[in-house]
Amino acid sequence: MERGNANSLTRRESEWANRARMLISCPDQPGIVAAVSQFLFEYGANIVQSDQYTMDPEGGMFFIRIEFDLEELENRVQQLKEAFSVVADKFSMDWSLSLASQKKRIAIFVSKEDHALLELLWHWRAGDLNADIAMVISNHPDMQSLVEPFGIPYYHIPVTADTKAEAERRQLEVVGDKVDAIVLARYMQIVSPSFIKHYSNRIINIHHSFLPAFVGGKPYAQAHNRGVKIIGATAHYVTEELDGGPIIEQDVQRVSHRDNVEDLKRIGRHIERIVLARAVAWHVEDRIIVHNNKTVVFN
Numbered sequence: 001m002e003r004g005n006a007n008s009l010t011r012r013e014s015e016w017a018n019r020a021r022m023l024i025s026c027p028d029q030p031g032i033v034a035a036v037s038q039f040l041f042e043y044g045a046n047i048v049q050s051d052q053y054t055m056d057p058e059g060g061m062f063f064i065r066i067e068f069d070l071e072e073l074e075n076r077v078q079q080l081k082e083a084f085s086v087v088a089d090k091f092s093m094d095w096s097l098s099l100a101s102q103k104k105r106i107a108i109f110v111s112k113e114d115h116a117l118l119e120l121l122w123h124w125r126a127g128d129l130n131a132d133i134a135m136v137i138s139n140h141p142d143m144q145s146l147v148e149p150f151g152i153p154y155y156h157i158p159v160t161a162d163t164k165a166e167a168e169r170r171q172l173e174v175v176g177d178k179v180d181a182i183v184l185a186r187y188m189q190i191v192s193p194s195f196i197k198h199y200s201n202r203i204i205n206i207h208h209s210f211l212p213a214f215v216g217g218k219p220y221a222q223a224h225n226r227g228v229k230i231i232g233a234t235a236h237y238v239t240e241e242l243d244g245g246p247i248i249e250q251d252v253q254r255v256s257h258r259d260n261v262e263d264l265k266r267i268g269r270h271i272e273r274i275v276l277a278r279a280v281a282w283h284v285e286d287r288i289i290v291h292n293n294k295t296v297v298f299n
Contacts, residue, residue: 016100018073019048020080021065021286025296026093028054028062036066039087043080045070051298063289065298073099096286104180104284105134109171109187112142116185116206119273120280121150129277131284134179137171139189159189168195183280184238186272193240201246201290203238204283206276208268209250220264231255231264233272235279237290246295248279248288 026032033052040047049067054060070076081097088095110117117136123129136147139159147154155174159167172195175182184191184205196203209232214222223231232252239245251271255264282288282299289296 013101018069018071019067019100020045020070020073020077020097021067021100022095022097023286023289024062024064024066024088024093024095025289025291026062026091026095028057028060029091032062032091033064035087035091036064039084040066040068040070043070043076043083053296053298061291063291063296065287065289067100074101098286100130103130103132105132105178106181106183106280106284107134107175107179108136108183108185109189110136110138110143110185111188112140113186113188113269114143114146115269115273116276117143118146119277120183120185121147121152123277123281125150129281129284131181131280135174137174139167139187164189164192168192171195172198181280181283183276185276190242191238196238196240201237204235204248204276204279205238205243205245206233206235206272206279207243208232208272209234209252220268221261224259224261224264227257229254229256231268231271233268233275235275237295239293244293246290246293248282248295248297249275251275 024036037047045068047066047068050064052062052064054062070080077097077099084095084097087093108117108120120129120133124131124133133152135153135155136143137155137157139157141156144154144156157167157170157174181202181204182199184203186206191203208219210219210223230252232250234247235249236243236247237245251274253267253271255267259267282297287298
């Protein structure tokens with residue numbers, strides 16, 4: 001299936017051909033920005049965007065995201081990484097460098113609700129999601145007819161209480177090292193610690209923002225009975241703590257006594273779609289640094 005405007009995609013791909021993104025976190029101290037800027041200058045790179053944040057100028061952590069252009073980047077990236085390691089060691093940096101031209105590949109896990117999946121497919125088809133959707137995996141066959149017209153492989157892997165371990169083994173076999181991130185687009189299964197370990201800080205989940213209140217079934221009915229005035233959604237990285245991983249994005253909308261349970265569900269689905277799409281876009285564009293159980297998001 002044709003995706004997006006061909007001219008705009010070609011123009012964007014041309015702009016990204018020699019663009020790199022660098023994410024850095026390290027203990028804050030004088031000279032970090034100067035050292036990184038001087039290093040890139042000496043290599044002939046042109047910084048086109050730079051965002052930084054410090055938790056505490058005295059003894060805190062420092063975070064920076066830099067985008068830069070460098071001629072013949074793909075041929076020089078390995079040499080660049082090796083040379084930068086000297087600077088990184090000096091400042092005890094945790095860092096990564098990626099090429100904008102190398103799109104991240106994602107796998108989408110889904111169950112029976114289609115709203116979050118559809119939003120990602122629409123963004124991808126329009127060319128607004130700078131990633132390749134490598135596959136969709138589901139514990140139900142329901143979404144197959146929706147996904148296949150997009151030309152994306154669909155894998156139906158049933159999951160029951162008795163077959164969960166075998167299902168995850170098959171999922172790992174299908175996904176393997178073929179993707180850079182996994183998106184749980186209303187995938188209604190708890191992911192095991194062993195599965196999470198394979199993709200640390202690379203599994204993104206979406207859920208309503210009532211948690212930790214209104215735990216269990218029918219959260220919108222519970223919220224309606226309590227007369228809540230705000231509902232929302234949370235996108236976060238998956239950790240072993242259920243729904244307790246580093247938060248990437250949230251949004252809310254006001255509701256009133258006039259909204260019934262179905263209204264709340266409809267509004268909730270709309271917010272979930274938007275929040276998940278933002279979180280995935282920021283992840284694939286290297287805009288997120290995870291520190292402990294929090295995120296720094298340069299958007």
